[in-house]
Amino acid sequence: MRYDFTSHMERHGKDSIAVDGLGTGFAPEPPKEGFDVIPMWVADMNFPTVPTVTDAIIERAKHPAFGYFSPTDEYYDSIIRWQETRNGVTGLAPEHIGYENGVLGGVVATLNSFAAPGDKVLLHSPTYIGFTKSLENNGLSIVHSPLKIDEDGVWRMDFEDMEAKLAQNDIHAAVFCSPHNPCGRVWERWEIERAMELYRKYDCVVVSDEIWSDLILPSHRHVPTQSISDDARCRTVALYAPSKTFNLAGLVGSYHVIYDKSLRDRVTSRSSKCHYNGMNVLSMHALVGAYRPEGYEWVDELTQVLGANVDWACDYIAEHFDGVSVQKPQGTYMLFVDCSEWCAANGRDIDWVERACWRVGVAVQDGRMFHGPCHLRMNLALPLDRVQEAFGRMDRYVFNA
Numbered sequence: 001m002r003y004d005f006t007s008h009m010e011r012h013g014k015d016s017i018a019v020d021g022l023g024t025g026f027a028p029e030p031p032k033e034g035f036d037v038i039p040m041w042v043a044d045m046n047f048p049t050v051p052t053v054t055d056a057i058i059e060r061a062k063h064p065a066f067g068y069f070s071p072t073d074e075y076y077d078s079i080i081r082w083q084e085t086r087n088g089v090t091g092l093a094p095e096h097i098g099y100e101n102g103v104l105g106g107v108v109a110t111l112n113s114f115a116a117p118g119d120k121v122l123l124h125s126p127t128y129i130g131f132t133k134s135l136e137n138n139g140l141s142i143v144h145s146p147l148k149i150d151e152d153g154v155w156r157m158d159f160e161d162m163e164a165k166l167a168q169n170d171i172h173a174a175v176f177c178s179p180h181n182p183c184g185r186v187w188e189r190w191e192i193e194r195a196m197e198l199y200r201k202y203d204c205v206v207v208s209d210e211i212w213s214d215l216i217l218p219s220h221r222h223v224p225t226q227s228i229s230d231d232a233r234c235r236t237v238a239l240y241a242p243s244k245t246f247n248l249a250g251l252v253g254s255y256h257v258i259y260d261k262s263l264r265d266r267v268t269s270r271s272s273k274c275h276y277n278g279m280n281v282l283s284m285h286a287l288v289g290a291y292r293p294e295g296y297e298w299v300d301e302l303t304q305v306l307g308a309n310v311d312w313a314c315d316y317i318a319e320h321f322d323g324v325s326v327q328k329p330q331g332t333y334m335l336f337v338d339c340s341e342w343c344a345a346n347g348r349d350i351d352w353v354e355r356a357c358w359r360v361g362v363a364v365q366d367g368r369m370f371h372g373p374c375h376l377r378m379n380l381a382l383p384l385d386r387v388q389e390a391f392g393r394m395d396r397y398v399f400n401a
Helices: 051-061 073-087 103-114 129-137 159-168 189-201 230-235 261-272 281-290 293-320 340-346 350-359 384-399
Strands: 097-100 120-125 141-146 173-177 205-209 236-240 254-257 334-338 375-379
Touching: 051 281, 051 293, 073 097, 073 281, 073 293, 097 103, 097 261, 103 129, 103 173, 103 205, 103 236, 103 254, 103 261, 120 129, 120 159, 129 141, 129 173, 141 159, 159 189, 189 230, 205 230, 230 236, 293 334, 293 384, 340 350, 350 375, 350 384
Parallel strands: 120 141, 120 173, 173 205, 205 236
Antiparallel strands: 097 254, 236 254, 334 375
């Protein structure tokens, strides 16, 4: 491979919650003496970003003025070209693209444009904790439609349950996660068509979080929600960012795509009310650097690496951890691991499992925050030998101790 996905990047002292935030808030506890930290909880990557990102930031930083600015034509052209090349998007123009400090800010701005405190919003569960916190902080009421695992071990939407929840609760807003976090489902076109038909039937504004859409594992393909139909194009606010793809979350910077002018006017008006939703000039240059030709090649290599990590980890779980199960993700770099049978058979609970992992430096995340009752959420965006070391420790010290 041309790019580096094998080196162990030192992140201590480099502004990384993943390694320096242990023992605070809802972070894992630090390991006991003799074990280093293998960060598998925060959803950022332990790989260096594509060099064109740092090149672009450094080049801009050489100019010693950082005053007020407007997004450049190159910024918009980079997004349009990326969406067309990666996702087959056509007809995207600069006026359809708007800045967001973060995807969650775009979610909240959209929902607050159409809903009042106490109104109900449909989400699928398991549910990303960021959705839970941001909606509840804004006084919105979440109605969950649980995903189901089919006979082939694939997470699926329960369309009958979705319709019942929409009808019974008079719901007119929904958050749709594509690909799904934390389950890693890359929805097929027919699935999105059925979901969007229900949202059309019950007149729902749809917020489609597509921040993971670049991280699609081999043999799968992302279908943009807005591409499903003319109606989907007009009722959907799609949210994207280079942050997951290129490990840029600390720079802050996302964008929305809204085709319908009335919808766009309401969302941009709402997001402007705080007077804080403004782009950082270095963030703009980072996006342009990421979306250069080298970035396309880098992401293609990255998804191959992530696919190999996912295959190895899922095979290891199946072969070594009796009573532990996982549905192989089709996108993202996260595993959502079900420990229910193991805990029942061994007289343990998920608290015990987590702490046993943390004691030996395997910093996994509590899946209960994502509505997984006995689950772990695990980040596999590490060099493969670090993934193998983590699972070896879980084998020796946790599940087969």
